[in-house]
Amino acid sequence: MPLNLSVPAGVQVGSDLTLVHYGFGTVIYPEVTIGDRVRIYHQVTIGRKDAHVPRDQSPFEHVKIGDDVVLFPGCKVLGGAGVTRVGSGTIVGANAVLLNSTGENEIWAGNPARLVGHRTDR
Template sequence: MERNFRSPTGPPERITMWALRMQQKRFIGYPIHQWLRWRGVSIGPWSYAPEHPPYIPHIGTITIHARTVIGKNVTLFHGVTLGRGDIWDEPQPDFGGFVLEDDVILGAGAVLLSARGTLTVGQGTIVAANSVLRESTGAYEIWAGNPARRAGYIPGSGPARAALKAKKAAEAEAAGVSGAPEAPSAVNQG
């Protein structure tokens, strides 16, 4: 289920992708990080591996909490925010931040909020546009809504196959079809 990296579509996107890679450099990193913030992209330089910065197809305001770990092939659309859900209070001692595993897609305007523990978005998961996610997800799931709820699984993924198999088994059981052969009935033997 691994997606191939897509190159940015235009010069602004290419410059931003270059800047995301360069903000980890020793002397020029800080000015580039400040330029990215001025452009509306606030992603900590140590949130991702330098060879795998997040893919940003459209330039827009993106705010990522400093305690975030970003995996490979993560796509962030404009308006994405990862932050604390209790900003009026002191941070909880057990607040661990965010983990975006490999191949995650966060739709435009998606908001991830956490106050305690670590909020993990599982591998291959899609969080739909304008969704507000406040809990961790499993792998290859689709989440949508405010508050976000699991809307399904990515077609062809392991969880999708398991869910389809369970659904078919439940339908077969409801229809009275079982896997074991039925014993002959003594009533109609004559």
């Protein structure tokens, strides 16, 4: 079964990554690090927000997804200048468009995503 999943060889992945629904339709940019015990649902994109700019002209460096992060269906994590970090334990809600770094154990939702709460289950 074709998975329609794009994870280039350069992506660094920690242990126990879960691709819920096989990560169907998920696209991950090469300059991404994914921590341990991360859950990625279908239709997630992790990349850079200035994809219209040639890579050698972009100030984008990297996206770092921390440990125990949950990326719900359809969310987009789009890095800007430098390194964009999704803090350990953070949840990015369904269809959210995250354009900034987060702290740890936060819940982000909306377009553009904004902080809407903190995890209490950890």
